[in-house]
Amino acid sequence: MNLATEPFFDRLSQEQKQILDTLQTPYYLLDERAIIDNLKISQQVCQASGAKALLALKCFATWGVFDAMRPFLDGTTSSSLNEVRLGKECFGGETHAYSVAYADHEIDEVLNYADKIIFNSINQLIRFGQKAKDRGIAVGLRLNPQTSNSSFVIADPARPFSRLGEHELDKIMAVADEITGVMIHNNCENNDFAAFSQSLQDIESRFAPLFHRLQWISFGGGIHYIDPDYPLQDFIDCLKDFSDKYGVQIYLEPGEASVHQGAVLVTSVLDTLHNGKPLAVVDASIEAHMLDLLIYRQSAPLAYVNDTPYAIAGGDFDGVTADEHSVRIYGKSCLAGDIFGDYPLNEPLKVGDKVAFGNAAAYTMVKKNWFNGVDMPAIVIIRENGEISVQRQFDYADYKDSLS
Numbered sequence: 001m002n003l004a005t006e007p008f009f010d011r012l013s014q015e016q017k018q019i020l021d022t023l024q025t026p027y028y029l030l031d032e033r034a035i036i037d038n039l040k041i042s043q044q045v046c047q048a049s050g051a052k053a054l055l056a057l058k059c060f061a062t063w064g065v066f067d068a069m070r071p072f073l074d075g076t077t078s079s080s081l082n083e084v085r086l087g088k089e090c091f092g093g094e095t096h097a098y099s100v101a102y103a104d105h106e107i108d109e110v111l112n113y114a115d116k117i118i119f120n121s122i123n124q125l126i127r128f129g130q131k132a133k134d135r136g137i138a139v140g141l142r143l144n145p146q147t148s149n150s151s152f153v154i155a156d157p158a159r160p161f162s163r164l165g166e167h168e169l170d171k172i173m174a175v176a177d178e179i180t181g182v183m184i185h186n187n188c189e190n191n192d193f194a195a196f197s198q199s200l201q202d203i204e205s206r207f208a209p210l211f212h213r214l215q216w217i218s219f220g221g222g223i224h225y226i227d228p229d230y231p232l233q234d235f236i237d238c239l240k241d242f243s244d245k246y247g248v249q250i251y252l253e254p255g256e257a258s259v260h261q262g263a264v265l266v267t268s269v270l271d272t273l274h275n276g277k278p279l280a281v282v283d284a285s286i287e288a289h290m291l292d293l294l295i296y297r298q299s300a301p302l303a304y305v306n307d308t309p310y311a312i313a314g315g316d317f318d319g320v321t322a323d324e325h326s327v328r329i330y331g332k333s334c335l336a337g338d339i340f341g342d343y344p345l346n347e348p349l350k351v352g353d354k355v356a357f358g359n360a361a362a363y364t365m366v367k368k369n370w371f372n373g374v375d376m377p378a379i380v381i382i383r384e385n386g387e388i389s390v391q392r393q394f395d396y397a398d399y400k401d402s403l404s
Helices: 014-021 032-049 063-072 081-091 107-113 122-134 169-174 193-211 232-246 291-296 396-401
Strands: 027-031 052-056 075-077 094-099 116-119 138-142 181-183 216-218 249-252 263-274 278-282 302-305 308-312 327-330 339-343 354-357 378-382 388-392
Touching: 014 388, 027 032, 032 052, 032 063, 032 232, 032 249, 032 378, 052 094, 063 081, 063 378, 063 388, 075 081, 081 094, 081 107, 094 107, 107 122, 116 122, 116 181, 122 138, 138 216, 169 193, 193 232, 232 249, 308 339
Parallel strands: 027 378, 052 075, 052 249, 075 094, 094 116, 116 138, 138 181, 181 216, 216 249, 278 327
Antiparallel strands: 027 263, 263 278, 263 354, 302 308, 302 354, 327 339, 378 388
């Protein structure tokens, strides 16, 4: 079984559970074994298709597991100066730099760390492109095909009046000699190969004259090819055919696909109440520690409670489990909507119970914050050899230093 799809609790040995029982909650618990299992799929895709894969640091940048990830990826892709520097210093390999907009005061430092730099607009390309070329750095441009595979408008790069990339072929062709490649990111956890394939055909119909003049094309992230039901060979064939057709190096930028089901957020129950249904409060917060749940109005997957494994998937909140018997688990912040979700459990929660929420690697640690001064979860790693490492703990000084 793919470890990344196996219930997290079932991957823990009795010795590991005993060690974890001694740790103060809350903490993110990462499993290198599950992450590596995902990355082996990326490696298979790349070896068979000729593509290269870069870790998307905007999704996951916990450098404590980079040593385990490095053998399976070709480098990193970034969205800011800090990310490209982290990729260069802590991961290695290729470092692709991208930003929605670079500032004058940071561009020189960005170029210190980048192998390739992708500009979001023609304006930015004109301002900074020659400076990059003078330093031997490959220059690219982001394209916006004005179509996407995104279920959420907030994450849709093709939304009306989008600022993300250029879409007019005539204007792009006018600067084609200034670039060697492009980046197209228009997928968001898209596990539908047919939708990806159709989107790629649409992209070709818009930009094929440009593609013949390029050396490399990045298809960005959000392609959920690690799904057990994804037609992997069809995807591989599609990438290879495209690469051969245009004579380009293809890049993929797996973020969530690299760390899917690679971590849980372990919490403790602090209080229980009843107000029309059972309620519980844990020592973590979705606003501070799993912010995407709040942004997308979704509930967290439930991985385990104490010694009982669960496989309750997260989804749109107030769904089928929102009844008077399921327990609603709240975070401890003052936000009324700080809700992890509603869960039908085998028995009522009590103070001191350990509750672990699943799929807590992607877009969690990179977005964590100090709202309400709620304790920041530690970062704990289960190494590939089974050893448990407390990578980082946070305290009052970290909270204070994050302010003024």
